[in-house]
Amino acid sequence: MNWDDIKILLAIGRTGGLSRTAKLLGVSVSTVHRRAAELEHSVNATLFLRGNDGYALTDIGRSYFTISEQAEEHMIALERHELSGAKVALRIALPELLGQQMILPELGAFQVDQPNLRLEISTSVVPVEFNRREADIAVRLVRPESGRYLVRRIGRLGFGLFCSAGYSENMPAMNKVSDLRNHRLIGWDRDLQYVFLAQWMHDLTDGTAPNLSFDSLNAQLLAVQSGQGIALLPLYVAAHSDLKKLLPNTEFQQDIWLMRHRDTGDNQLAGDLCKVIEQVLYHHKDLLRTGVQPT
CATH class of the missing domain: 3.40.190.10 (Periplasmic binding protein-like II)
Incomplete structure (x- = not known):
């Protein structure tokens, strides 16, 4: 299996369908179908159960999926290390609107005093994949069910x-x-x-x-x-x-959850960023909860 094979396996396992996988990877449905068949041929095993409502992983497919997720996490970490150079790179995932309007300005102000800090910020309604370590720090409105993250509720x-x-x-x-x-x-x-x-x-x-x-x-x-x-x-x-x-x-x-990846436990900047996020949401806790800012 190569890196492209791993991406196909992970995408199908996460989306459960050819069209959603094609959209996620930016390729055609026929390409996904072909590469899925080629992947099964290369490992000489049936990885997918094909049905009218999509694809599901077989027991062997789930085993390959688990191993592929681990490989993906290491690959992402390696790519980010190569891109960051001498800077400390942290990836932050924030909810749309809440992240853009309330949290992002405070993160920008924090970064001004940290010249060696590079932030990669995603603001979207689509939740990040925690098993893939798509974020070092994340704010979510639904508590994750998996992933190596420290989780705490920080508001509503x-x-x-x-x-x-x-x-x-x-x-x-x-x-x-x-x-x-x-x-x-x-x-x-x-x-x-x-x-x-x-x-x-x-x-x-x-x-x-x-x-x-x-x-x-x-x-x-x-x-x-x-x-x-x-x-x-x-x-x-x-x-x-x-x-x-x-x-x-x-x-x-809805509860607001703050997640921090366990691998950032020794990263002082990651800890400081979490404090910034907590402080801004605590300052506006009544406004966020009721839509009314106390006078």
Whole structure:
């Protein structure tokens, strides 16, 4: 097996389908199909169970998958070491909007005083793969089930339904959850239906498909601000965007988790960065939880 074989095996094992694997790796579905067959031929074993709903790993496939994950982690560490040179490189994964609007400015200010620190920051709704060590430090809204990370809860983030004032003036009455069926809903792309925000909207609306779907929370916010419909947004973001809150009884809170990879235990800068993240979220804890900043 070579590195390309490992990437195919890991991608199929993680996504469970040819089309999702092709999208993840930036190749065609036919290429994934061919390389999967070639991989099985090269190791003289059946690694995948092929079904109408996708691919699943066989017992042998899972064994190869576990070994490949370990090889991948070492490869990523080697690549990052080569790229960083004399600098200390740390990779940080942050939730979209929360990371961009609240945490990122503080990390930038911290880095100014650390000339030998290079930060690689990802702000996305798509969770990082902890088994792959895609991040040294991560802030997540769902607690991970695996990975060599130290995990602690550092706050809560509130969510609610919002629309613009312009949309509100022309929309039908909104008194109960079932009224949502009469409105334009803004939600998540079909490939992101596993995201907890998409699942919450799916359950709330009895599976009603959104009129507009996006692959980012920021795009949903912009669509709401321009009067395109109703979306589920963080309370603090909406409170600072002059939006109208709908159905307050549907609001909910999600725990905010801070993860630090165990291999950074001796890295002072990693520890300091975690403190920066904790401090900024603690300072805004009430705003994040309720959307209201105490006076």
